[in-house]
Amino acid sequence: MSGKAAGRVTGLQWSAWNLLLLVPLLMLITPWFNFDKPRLLGLPFFYWYQFLFVIVGVGSVALVYVMTKGKPVVTGKPDRLAEVDGLDEGADQ
């Protein structure tokens, strides 16, 4: 059940690069940027800091896209969670 089955990708494809997708979530830590000063072009820090995160978000997704293009780094395992007690016979073989 791992790697390629009948020439097709199967299982969970995991790459450490995917962790980069968590970086934009740092934007949710409001105490880091809930300030007025310094201002940029008249915008309080609160606003231009968050605008910068648009670029961080695009950058993270772009890096993950480029680095995981077409190559599964770790070929995954089947969904073992679902098969804990063999209730799913007939569901996945």
Add this chain to the structure above:
Amino acid sequence: MKTEAILAAAPGSGLQWTELSIFVVLFLLVSVLGFVASRWRAAASLDHLDEWGLGGRKFGSWITWFLVGGDLYTAYTFVAVPALVFGAGALGFYALPYTVILYPIVFLPALRMWSVSRSRGYVTPADFVRGRFGSPTLALLIALTGIVATMPYIALQLVGIEAVLRTMGLNGGGIVGHLPLLVAFVILALYTYQSGLRAPALIAFVKDGLIYVVILVAVFYLPAKLGGWSHIFDVSQQKLTTPDPKTGKPSGSILLGANNQLQYITLALGSALALFLYPHSLTGVLASRGRNVIKRNMMALPAYSFLLGLLALLGYVALSAGVKPITNAATGNADSNTVIPVLFDTQFPSWFAGIAFAAIGIGALVPAAIMSIAAANLWTRNIYKEYLHRDATPAQEAKQAKLASLVVKFGAVAFILFIDPQFSIDLQLIGGVLILQTLPAVAISLYTRWFHRWGLVAGWVVGMVWGLMMLYNIPNPKTGKAHFGGSALALDKLSIFGWHPFAGSQVQIYPGFVALVANLVVAVVVTVIARRMKVFNGTDDTEPTDYHADEHDKNLRPVGAH
């Protein structure tokens, strides 16, 4: 055009002729596009949901970018987000983090959803749930949630159009006052009926183009005219912190306070998790050609987020320009959703205001069309075919969906005509909380079938009921409403069967998020019990390979196969 007749007949001289003419010309242009769209890259026949409802599942990166952008960033968003900033300050800016974290979060699950839907021919999220758990009941719950959450959203697009029409002077009373809106919607309904998803896809080019031009001009021209951003923020801060005469408290601030930071965070996160659970968002994703198209779009769509952030700042511009929102004759309250139209009307030369209004008006048509298609797909696949006509052919499905799209749209118009628009706004707020409750069944089960279907059903029920109860009990002192007064719940009021774990705390939180946590906890508990008792968990139609299928795979299910 019928519109002309109404103009001539309208009483008073408040009509903005330049604005109206530009609006009408642009509106007619997109209407023609909508009808022509049925022939655009068309297959031999549109009599299949793959064609009518998903545009043939072959949209490339550009079309998808315009389509999904036009779909997610609706006219209502463009009107309501600045209105929120206008009324409450920094809290309204949550729309930016919401739409930034959105794409990294959905990047991977959206790909799996596309692949499994492509290989199995799924058209709706409920189709996927049906296949994954072999449970028509769970699928029905998901489908109903989707329809209920989408309907008021469509109605709100109409609120957006009407705000613009009334600002241009088409402010008649009674049914006559709604006629221009009705005409616009009949045209929309007809070309959606005929062209399906291709119509909004083509119109989205015009809509997004106009929106970009208008917003960019607005954020550079208006601050220059009004003394620069720094000045605008200072004036806004002063106005926001002045105590409101009705409540005796300041209405907001340009920064977050001690009590609304958690609200800001959970609102952004909850909304981001919810957005791609809306059926219309998935429709845009499923219509794309392949996984790479989706990946590229997840990178490029934040361009709209940037725009939305800039637009939110226009709320401050309106504050400092001293904009007075138009008073809604029905409720007697100031309708803050009119601040952006009024700002454009007073600050721009009328020809440009006309373009701006057309952008908002056309901006409402694209999502309204996609939403009605998505709701029609849900009705057809998960209710009509499942319960009413089991052996419907693909052609009958397409026919049914076309009719359903008409019903959905006129339902939305009826909403606006006969019910206080405030009700749609309340419902949309509720809809966000409701749709979030489908996350375990739709999103988590893309990864694992660990959850038991009865666990998911139980979690859904608890999330729904508790979410609704919390929303019901939120008052709004500003408008004097006792219920459904907003999406900020003070932790003090959080009650678990009468137990108040955070009694005394004035910190606010987004109730949808709380309901989702409860939903997950219940789903886990019931799953564990059901597994212990060896309750049958349905059969899984999907194969592990389905979740990685891509456009050039061999043996891929043909599109539009009968």
